[in-house]
Amino acid sequence: MIDIKFLRENPDVVRASQKGRGENVEIVDQIIAADERKRAALTEFETLRQEQNVLSKSVGAAKGDEKTALLANAKELADKVKAADTKRAELEEEAKKLLLQLSNLLDTEAPIGGEEDFVTLEHVGTPRDFAKDGFEPRDHVELGKLLGAIDTERGAKVAGSRSYYLTGVGALLEFALVNYAIQSALKNGFSPVIPPVLVNPAAMEGTGFLGQAAENVYRIEKDDVYLVGTSEVPLAAMHMDEILPAEKLPLRYAGYSSCFRREAGTYGKDTRGIIRVHQFDKVEMFSFCKPEEAKEEHKRLLQWEKDFLTAMEIPFRVIDVASGDLGSSAVRKFDIEAWIPTQDAYREVTSTSNCTEFQARRLNIRYKDADGTKAIATLNGTLVAIPRMIVAILENHQNADGTVNVPAALQPFLGMKKFELV
């Protein structure tokens, strides 16, 4: 949710942002109109209410005939107040509904365009030349089978498509990745958190996942709860309706949780293997900071993501995601894409978004300093999403015989230097 005051004063900036995203521009004027109607109704209600308060007080003090007369008056006024209140509530609801549809203001530095219009910021590492190594790389499904690490067939049998078992060294690799991730997060000032993955509508709504992304969210209707697609949801909502003291900022959480995604509308996309699955575990970074520090914090999150990939010894590139491909909360987003040899392509493994005050305003999270209480900024970034990282590690570090070398950083956590064939 953007600041309605800002919108009133700078409608052109908001229109330009909507246009840049390829989203509804007229809605800006609809919001302004609805806001005016709302404020008129509010003023009317408040005037009547004030009258009623005064009259009510005199009723209490009056006696006899005077009281009877006042009561008749008051009754009539009460009906008017009720009507005005109903109208006010309706118009407020309408104005809010419209405002909630509006996306966050684009960062002026974000590239404009659609999915293909991203800007590559840098390449780190060089894709390995398998021809020079003298063998054809196996994909992660085949390697996973050879190592007894991934079982997609039984996953499908038990849980349907896009499901899998991590077994043996696959399971151990997850633990190692998580432990390494948490250890580095601790070094960078994050508090470790294991959040709930089953959340109420307020948390889901507040983080903006019931908008365009709603079709990818699992809902448990009977109990009116949702399964989160990322721990960003419970981490952001953790401080819902709270006022945080300025001296505690930036407040950084590293959440480890399972993530659930329906992957609706992705038929035929990444059907092989574990690149796109319904359930996976992830360590997510989440920051609450002052709005003026958000850009810097965003760069830090990106740096920590890069550090992780570097430690895994995987070649990658960093892209500045274009406006049309941003989530509605994000003003700017950087993705890290790891080199996947058998796809001959860079594929997204982590992503970090600056949501400025947009998410916090919906969740009613503020901070307080000497000047008063203000909306806080929120940012999120993936430290490690397990399946995609496993894909990258297996494919990039494989040997001709199907064994896989363990990156040095993970060796202490795994107690092995190589994954052997089973």
Added chain:
RNA sequence: GGAGGACUCGCAUAGCGGCCGAGUGCACCGGUCUUGAAAACCGGCAAGGGAAACCUUCGUGGGUUCAAAUCCCACGUCCUCCGCCA
């Protein structure tokens, strides 16, 4: 799943249908006093909207009433007991 109790400004509490947006204690902030601190004393201290008057908020939502923190209903959360259970 069943039975009972509770939910008020950071914490603990007071609160008769109108004099309650709400008292008190603790904590916190500022000041006086003190060499400094403590104590004592004085003042401030929930949030949102509004230039202000003022309006809204006593778990949430509805209802009764001229008027609701206070009465009624539903839901939520917490606590106690019983049942089931990793």
